[in-house]
Amino acid sequence: MALRAAVAGASGYAGGEVLRLLLGHPQVEIGALTGGSNAGRRLGELQPHLLPLADRLLEPTSVEVLSGHDVVFLALPHGQSAAVAEQLGDEVLVVDCGADFRLEDAAAWERFYGSAHAGTWPYGLPELPGARDALKGTKRIAVPGCYPTAVSLALFPAYAAGIVEPEAVVVAASGTSGAGKAAKPHLLGSEVMGSMSPYGVGGVHRHTPEIVQNLSAAAGEPVTVSFTPTLAPMPRGILATCSAKARPGTTAEQVRAAYERALEAEPFVHLLPEGQWPATAAVYGSNCALLQVALDEAAGRVVAISAIDNLAKGTAGGAVQSMNIALGLPEELGLSTIGVAP
Numbered sequence: 602m603a604l605r606a607a608v609a610g611a612s613g614y615a616g617g618e619v620l621r622l623l624l625g626h627p628q629v630e631i632g633a634l635t636g637g638s639n640a641g642r643r644l645g646e647l648q649p650h651l652l653p654l655a656d657r658l659l660e661p662t663s664v665e666v667l668s669g670h671d672v673v674f675l676a677l678p679h680g681q682s683a684a685v686a687e688q689l690g691d692e693v694l695v696v697d698c699g700a701d702f703r704l705e706d707a708a709a710w711e712r713f714y715g716s717a718h719a720g721t722w723p724y725g726l727p728e729l730p731g732a733r734d735a736l737k738g739t740k741r742i743a744v745p746g747c748y749p750t751a752v753s754l755a756l757f758p759a760y761a762a763g764i765v766e767p768e769a770v771v772v773a774a775s776g777t778s779g780a781g782k783a784a785k786p787h788l789l790g791s792e793v794m795g796s797m798s799p800y801g802v803g804g805v806h807r808h809t810p811e812i813v814q815n816l817s818a819a820a821g822e823p824v825t826v827s828f829t830p831t832l833a834p835m836p837r838g839i840l841a842t843c844s845a846k847a848r849p850g851t852t853a854e855q856v857r858a859a860y861e862r863a864l865e866a867e868p869f870v871h872l873l874p875e876g877q878w879p880a881t882a883a884v885y886g887s888n889c890a891l892l893q894v895a896l897d898e899a900a901g902r903v904v905a906i907s908a909i910d911n912l913a914k915g916t917a918g919g920a921v922q923s924m925n926i927a928l929g930l931p932e933e934l935g936l937s938t939i940g941v942a943p
């Protein structure tokens with residue numbers, strides 16, 4: 602029997618990508634689609650690539666509209682999920698693409714998001730140690746941020762293996778869809794085209810505590826992270842360049858072995874052959890994260906690089922993968938490791 606899934610925020614980038622994946626999911630039937638300012642419009646006007654849903658109308662985002670489904674995906678701005686989720690009842694699986702339930706540390710939430718902490722839900726990055734067990738059977742999933750997905754996948758094998766010191770430096774480039782669909786002056790084509798620029802510099806980006814949370818859990822001790830995001834002139838993709846000081850005596854063979862061990866059974870995280878480096882173009886539209894790692898012996902640092910599609914593995918793909926686990930479905934159902942190129 603098909604599961605009925607509703608998507609709140611269906612007019613946005615994350616909601617649109619959830620719908621693109623659900624249209625290819627053999628066990629899911631698409632129910633209500635809701636929006637904010639676009640409620641009342643045809644989806645085809647806003648998401649013309651989702652042709653099978655073109656004539657569906659966006660309804661207002663209300664508990665009445667979202668009730669009566671097996672799964673509800675929330676792809677709403679930060680801070681809006683809790684009020685909806687708490688009225689949906691405990692029987693429905695709620696998958697929140699927003700940040701509201703990702704952080705365990707309420708003080709960190711308040712510092713970075715400036716509002717009261719709503720709580721913590723099982724975290725939808727199945728590859729992290731222990732994450733699958735927490736997701737099985739859950740009725741609530743907090744989908745990670747796109748940068749935390751890329752960075753945590755790149756560095757958790759090193760921390761889990763104990764081969765690096767508890768400090769990491771990350772510089773990551775994101776495509777512009779990471780910022781959402783609502784028009785923003787710094788994202789106008791003329792500002793972004795042909796240029797890369799940093800933002801959120803100096804430990805102030807709200808994904809910093811999420812990355813710290815994930816790496817500290819993998820390491821079993823507090824990890825500090827210097828995280829610098831940059832904006833790249835591409836619609837999708839994240840390339841995260843991450844490094845951490847190697848523990849004394851760590852060899853290149855040990856580094857490689859730690860990553861092979863951590864990732865060998867993962868369907869969606871692929872360690873490339875030695876000498877081949879990840880590129881965002883290779884994961885466009887796919888749920889795959891591509892990884893490579895090297896030991897910089899002169900600098901004494903492990904350097905790990907990951908590439909993901911921020912809207913796929915970084916949001917909607919991670920959401921569907923986690924949904925599959927929560928519902929006891931095969932984890933790979935409806936998801937692909939095949940990209941679009943060139």
Ligand SMILES: NC(=O)C1=CN([C@@H]2O[C@H](COP(=O)(O)OP(=O)(O)OC[C@H]3O[C@@H](n4cnc5c(N)ncnc54)[C@H](OP(=O)(O)O)[C@@H]3O)[C@@H](O)[C@H]2O)C=CC1
Nearest residue numbers: 610612613614615636637638639676677699779781782783
């Ligand atoms: N873009 C990305 O790479 C990632 C995004 N996310 C998360 O997904 C969520 C959505 O982001 P994204 O899709 O990028 O953003 P968009 O701006 O593209 O979409 C936002 C969506 O929320 C709806 N919305 C806005 N305000 C309201 C409101 N007051 N009531 C009801 N609906 C409202 C919009 O509807 P309308 O257009 O009709 O007003 C739209 O459907 C965010 O929490 C974001 O953090 C998570 C990981 C990565």
Ligand SMILES: CC(=O)N[C@@H](CCC(=O)OP(=O)(O)O)C(=O)O
Nearest residue numbers: 700746747748775776777779780
């Ligand atoms: C390019 C860009 O602006 N990216 C977004 C991150 C998007 C994302 O994953 O974030 P949330 O789900 O936490 O909003 C940013 O830096 O705010």
